[in-house]
Amino acid sequence: DGGITQSPKYLFRKEGQNVTLSCEQNLNHDAMYWYRQDPGQGLRLIYYSQIVNDFQKGDIAEGYSVSREKKESFPLTVTSAQKNPTAFYLCASSMGMSPEAFFGQGTRLTVV
Amino acid sequence: ELKVEQNPLFLSMQEGKNYTIYCNYSTTSDRLYWYRQDPGKSLESLFVLLSNGAVKQEGRLMASLDTKARLSTLHITAAVHDLSATYFCAVTSNNNNDMRFGAGTRLTVKP
Numbered sequence: 001d002g003g004i005t006q007s008p009k010y011l012f013r014k015e016g017q018n019v020t021l022s023c024e025q026n027l028n029h030d031a032m033y034w035y036r037q038d039p040g041q042g043l044r045l046i047y048y049s050q051i052v053n054d055f056q057k058g059d060i061a062e063g064y065s066v067s068r069e070k071k072e073s074f075p076l077t078v079t080s081a082q083k084n085p086t087a088f089y090l091c092a093s094s095m096g097m098s099p100e101a102f103f104g105q106g107t108r109l110t111v112v
Numbered sequence: 113e114l115k116v117e118q119n120p121l122f123l124s125m126q127e128g129k130n131y132t133i134y135c136n137y138s139t140t141s142d143r144l145y146w147y148r149q150d151p152g153k154s155l156e157s158l159f160v161l162l163s164n165g166a167v168k169q170e171g172r173l174m175a176s177l178d179t180k181a182r183l184s185t186l187h188i189t190a191a192v193h194d195l196s197a198t199y200f201c202a203v204t205s206n207n208n209n210d211m212r213f214g215a216g217t218r219l220t221v222k223p
Contacts, residue, residue, distance in 0.1 A: 045211070090154060106153075
């Protein structure tokens, strides 16, 4: 079945470590997005990509990095420069044959 | 810069009552989305609205779009407890493809 898959579901990071969150879609979507959600809050845009090998910063890109080497994949690296990374991270994709945008199940990152 | 404002942020309703959630956005847009989020879960797509005057309905929820006013509404009819969740609107701008969200409306339906 077509869909968008995030992994892992839960991730623990020690202070000072970089970690990478995976996002894969088989919907043939051109655009992919990463959002951060803090408890009781809305979604804030970290990075987005409209096509392969191109991406743009969102509102809170500092301390994060991304790559888009393949259409299907848009991994997010949370670097040690991100001082408060504990949050729920959501990946989305859109711009296929349908106008809908779909979300993965999310990765809950905790700094220990 | 595209900004999206939603109100109210919190909504407590009695079962059987009607209410409307509002979503305003700041620049021209080609797509407006409504999502539902249950606690600890991801977002579930409810509606995509593409053109001025678009109206979509699914069960007790109806969404509409006025692109001239840059306003979308999500109307809840005869609320039931199962509708308790947080509802988000999101907008993509015409210029690029960034998708930005409102702050969300946390809906609680009480018996």
